[in-house]
Amino acid sequence: MCLGIPMKVSAVDGFNARCEAKGVSRDVSLFMMQHETVSPGDWVMVHVGYAIQKMTETEARSAWEIFDQILEATEQPA
Amino acid sequence: MADPATTWLDRIRGLDLPERIRIMNVCGGHERSISMAGLRGALPAAIELIPGPGCPVCICPEEDVYEAIQIARREPVILVTFGDMLRVPVNLPRREIRSLEQAKAAGADIRPIASPLEATAIARDNPDTPVVFFAAGFETTTAPVAAMLAGGVPDNLSVLLSGRRTWPAVAMLLEGETPGFDALIAPGHVATIMGPEEWSFVVENHDIPSAVSGFTPESLLAGMYSVLRQHLEGKLFLDNCYEEVARPGGNPTARDHLERVMDVVPAKWRGIGEIPASGYALRPEYAGRDARRRYPGYADEGRKRAGQMPQGCDCARVVLGKIYPNQCRIYGSACTPRDPVGPCMVSDEGACRIWWSAGIRSEDAA
Numbered sequence: 001m002c003l004g005i006p007m008k009v010s011a012v013d014g015f016n017a018r019c020e021a022k023g024v025s026r027d028v029s030l031f032m033m034q035h036e037t038v039s040p041g042d043w044v045m046v047h048v049g050y051a052i053q054k055m056t057e058t059e060a061r062s063a064w065e066i067f068d069q070i071l072e073a074t075e076q077p078a
Numbered sequence: 079m080a081d082p083a084t085t086w087l088d089r090i091r092g093l094d095l096p097e098r099i100r101i102m103n104v105c106g107g108h109e110r111s112i113s114m115a116g117l118r119g120a121l122p123a124a125i126e127l128i129p130g131p132g133c134p135v136c137i138c139p140e141e142d143v144y145e146a147i148q149i150a151r152r153e154p155v156i157l158v159t160f161g162d163m164l165r166v167p168v169n170l171p172r173r174e175i176r177s178l179e180q181a182k183a184a185g186a187d188i189r190p191i192a193s194p195l196e197a198t199a200i201a202r203d204n205p206d207t208p209v210v211f212f213a214a215g216f217e218t219t220t221a222p223v224a225a226m227l228a229g230g231v232p233d234n235l236s237v238l239l240s241g242r243r244t245w246p247a248v249a250m251l252l253e254g255e256t257p258g259f260d261a262l263i264a265p266g267h268v269a270t271i272m273g274p275e276e277w278s279f280v281v282e283n284h285d286i287p288s289a290v291s292g293f294t295p296e297s298l299l300a301g302m303y304s305v306l307r308q309h310l311e312g313k314l315f316l317d318n319c320y321e322e323v324a325r326p327g328g329n330p331t332a333r334d335h336l337e338r339v340m341d342v343v344p345a346k347w348r349g350i351g352e353i354p355a356s357g358y359a360l361r362p363e364y365a366g367r368d369a370r371r372r373y374p375g376y377a378d379e380g381r382k383r384a385g386q387m388p389q390g391c392d393c394a395r396v397v398l399g400k401i402y403p404n405q406c407r408i409y410g411s412a413c414t415p416r417d418p419v420g421p422c423m424v425s426d427e428g429a430c431r432i433w434w435s436a437g438i439r440s441e442d443a444a
Contacts, residue, residue: 003106004270031226031229031335032225032335034331045267045323049194050195050222052267066111066295070114
């Protein structure tokens with residue numbers, strides 16, 4: 001549950017952001033991002049449904065490379 | 079553009095390393111990246127990478143899991159919790175219900191969630207049923223729980239809080255006679271929330287080289303290169319190899335939510351005992367949200383083996399970095415992800431589970 005997931009913001013409505021990653025879309029809370037402006041097109045690091053910080057696309061893509069490996073490994077039966 | 083992992087590996091290989099240097103990480107996410115990317119095999123043999131106290135599920139007090147099971151079974155509630163908590167066993171005879179998963183199978187309304195937002199949604203959708211959110215986690219998870227409460231929740235939602243702070247466990251190790259490591263990779267997302275500065279004490283009070291790292295192999299290797307150079311050159315400082323995300327002062331909104339909603343208290347860690355200033359408790363203003371107040375009397379700390387790790391399980395020593403996962407007496411034999419004994423094999427962030435997923439077996443060299 002500590003794994004942060006980089007996601008791209010597609011729409012913002014108050015403290016709620018629609019975010020996307022790997023073709024999956026979900027609602028993310030911006031309640032912990034009140035010190036920053038988050039806009040569509042931004043990338044955010046998401047922890048348990050809450051954005052905890054903005055990040056660059058480069059950092060996000062780099063993070064996804066290792067997550068892809070992890071997902072592949074954890075999808076295999078133990 | 080950050081340097082690629084191969085460049086960092088070459089730099090590390092080019093260092094004049096001592097015979098042995100032990101670098102501890104204190105984050106399940108770090109350990110997962112290290113294991114999945116095969117960094118141990120790629121680094122010079124002198125470098126030992128030790129997984130430390132980085133799994134909140136593993137150290138969540140046995141008493142709290144027991145309390146959650148009892149509330150879910152004996153009160154007319156819906157109990158929601160992060161999925162990892164469901165299979166954590168408590169110390170009861172095998173004929174009794176020993177996990178939330180077993181309680182669920184026996185009829186209790188227990189639902190796994192992935193976010194505090196789901197807890198509020200379930201409470202909203204079931205206005206006539208009390209909902210208890212059993213919330214275990216480090217700062218990265220506890221801050222969202224604080225944000226959830228600060229933002230306002232339905233009246234029927236209460237929280238059974240088992241929030242823990244990471245650095246006091248490292249402080250406890252460093253204040254012991256044998257800390258067991260020579261350098262530290264500090265957790266990137268805890269630092270994102272709380273600020274990298276929280277880890278300065280490791281360098282300033284204990285002369286241990288330290289670096290905050292992110293979760294990519296490049297960021298982890300950059301952190302390792304930094305602490306190795308600090309060690310070799312004797313110039314110690316807290317480096318930040320995750321600057322873009324772990325910013326000075328951390329996330330001010332998240333810290334504000336934490337401070338408004340929770341107090342820092344001494345807290346128990348499973349199999350380890352109480353660590354000063356290592357836990358969170360709801361502030362008096364939020365006492366009405368405290369599941370322990372709504373449903374008192376279920377902790378039963380007088381039970382046999384209450385608070386301990388399961389019998390035969392070496393999870394406590396694994397969590398403290400005293401042994402590697404595959405040095406546990408039951409790793410891979412009595413304890414596997416399919417039939418786990420200890421919480422370190424249950425949780426996705428447990429070192430045993432991560433090592434098993436990475437293909438490391440009991441006979442492999444650590």
